[in-house]
Amino acid sequence: xxxxxxxTIEDAIECKICRRRLQSLQTHVLAAxxxxxxxxxxxxxxxxxxxxxxxxxxxxxxxxxKSGDRYVPRTRADxxxxxxxxxxxQPFRNPSDLRQRAPKLWCQVVNHMGSAxxxxxxxxxxxxxxxxxSRESVLAELKKWNSARHPPGNALSVAxxxxxxxxxxxxxxxxxxxxxVRTTRKxxxxxxxxxxxxxxxxxxxKLKATNPKLRHxxxxxxxxxxxxxxxxxxxxxxxxxxxxxxxxIDQIKQRLRQGKRVRAMVVWREQPxxxxxxxxxxxxxxxxxxxxxLDPLEHxxxxxxxxxxxRRQRSRSS
Numbered sequence: 001x002x003x004x005x006x007x008t009i010e011d012a013i014e015c016k017i018c019r020r021r022l023q024s025l026q027t028h029v030l031a032a033x034x035x036x037x038x039x040x041x042x043x044x045x046x047x048x049x050x051x052x053x054x055x056x057x058x059x060x061x062x063x064x065x066k067s068g069d070r071y072v073p074r075t076r077a078d079x080x081x082x083x084x085x086x087x088x089x090q091p092f093r094n095p096s097d098l099r100q101r102a103p104k105l106w107c108q109v110v111n112h113m114g115s116a117x118x119x120x121x122x123x124x125x126x127x128x129x130x131x132x133x134s135r136e137s138v139l140a141e142l143k144k145w146n147s148a149r150h151p152p153g154n155a156l157s158v159a160x161x162x163x164x165x166x167x168x169x170x171x172x173x174x175x176x177x178x179x180x181v182r183t184t185r186k187x188x189x190x191x192x193x194x195x196x197x198x199x200x201x202x203x204x205x206k207l208k209a210t211n212p213k214l215r216h217x218x219x220x221x222x223x224x225x226x227x228x229x230x231x232x233x234x235x236x237x238x239x240x241x242x243x244x245x246x247x248x249i250d251q252i253k254q255r256l257r258q259g260k261r262v263r264a265m266v267v268w269r270e271q272p273x274x275x276x277x278x279x280x281x282x283x284x285x286x287x288x289x290x291x292x293x294l295d296p297l298e299h300x301x302x303x304x305x306x307x308x309x310x311r312r313q314r315s316r317s318s
Contacts, residue, residue, distance in 0.1 A: 011051055016040075023050065023051050026110075035134075038115050055111045079105070082105060083105070084123065086101070086105075095117045098116055133159035133163065135173075143175075143176075146176050196234045201229075202234055203225070206237075226238070243277035243281065248281060248282070249292050252274075252278075255271075262289065263299050
């Protein structure tokens with residue numbers, strides 16, 4: 001049975017903030033202290049964020065890339081030469097582009113050079129830097145957002161929660177009142193009354209077409225549009241009106257007055273809602289026609305063919 005090897009000083013690296021000893025500080029400083037690896041290096045003047053043994057293991061690992069070749073870094077000069085060759089073949093858009101194209105090379109750049117962005121600047125690569133959020137930049141963007149009153153972007157909200165712990169704490173740090181920013185029930189009521197004065201009765205379709213945010217707001221505050229209309233005393237127009245037997249009969253008679261055919265397939269093509277409710281209420285289209293005082297045989301496809309043939313015969317004889 002093999003003995004377990006004891007850890008040495010080379011196996012771990014010490015965090016300058018909390019004095020914890022870890023193999024890598026790249027994710028630790030961001031999760032525990034809210035700063036990036038570049039900020040940690042500049043603040044404490046550290047060259048590497050990984051232990052000596054971990055850097056040695058990463059340099060010795062061999063993983064095949066897409067072309068099938070194995071990348072084995074030799075010296076820093078070799079890594080720089082490989083980067084220049086890749087940039088000459090296809091220029092890098094940003095430092096993260098290196099991570100997508102050659103993850104092992106990117107890992108070696110971070111471990112041996114400190115930062116891919118700093119190395120790209122030294123080599124003179126023209127790239128677009130990915131934005132790194134800090135507490136100061138988040139507070140500045142929050143103040144701009146509060147003055148402009150536009151919806152905050154997803155990147156700003158995620159960065160604010162990551163840097164301050166919650167959206168409410170971020171607003172408080174920026175000097176913005178959370179109760180004023182968030183929409184209250186009174187604000188929802190005033191918006192609903194203004195909308196009703198302009199558009200009339202509350203309805204799902206109108207709200208979805210004109211003001212979808214107000215529709216979601218009424219759902220969140222009152223549980224639905226109909227409940228909001230009852231609570232606010234506003235008229236409500238249901239989205240789907242129920243049909244009755246008398247309404248189906250009136251629609252059939254109206255088609256006859258307009259000179260339209262009432263055969264099942266014709267009504268199904270021209271007025272599918274009328275056909276659907278006729279079948280649902282009368283169980284068959286023949287019963288719909290009988291309820292209207294019509295003979296189903298007179299309005300069948302065979303009778304229409306017979307009438308058409310009679311018309312052709314009369315036109316030929318004449």
